[in-house]
Amino acid sequence: MLAGTAMLGLMLSAPATASAAATGRPTGCHYQVVNSQMTAAACSDANGGHYRALAVCKDEETGRVQEFVGDWRNNGSFSKAYCQGSYRNPSPGIETKVT
Template structure:
């Protein structure tokens, strides 16, 4: 991880899906925005990136059943 990226990985998805979530903050305005990674189901890394002037993500994960 760095000031623009966060990751998520699930070794046992049990047929479901997961993705990384990054809640990022704009240092100039203080606004926050959520950015999502790709949906995964196979134990590989999902990566979520802060875009533009947004930085310093708080990491999260979202799951769904298929």
């Protein structure tokens, strides 16, 4: 019985240790449409996390909507997402993650 309790204690403490090593989510983020094919996003403080631009674009011929993503950044510079092929007129967005 005591061994089972000790094992349960180790199992419960392991996730807490892992989450303590995680860093923060980016703050001070903004995103915008740059032109008919591109969006850009940046965060003023990455807090150890990462961010990337999103572009939700529409194919004018088929009406199909698709999401395209930019590259991950963590240094305050712009991530850019581009509509591909015949997709145009993006709606901008941003995705953030804790790393």
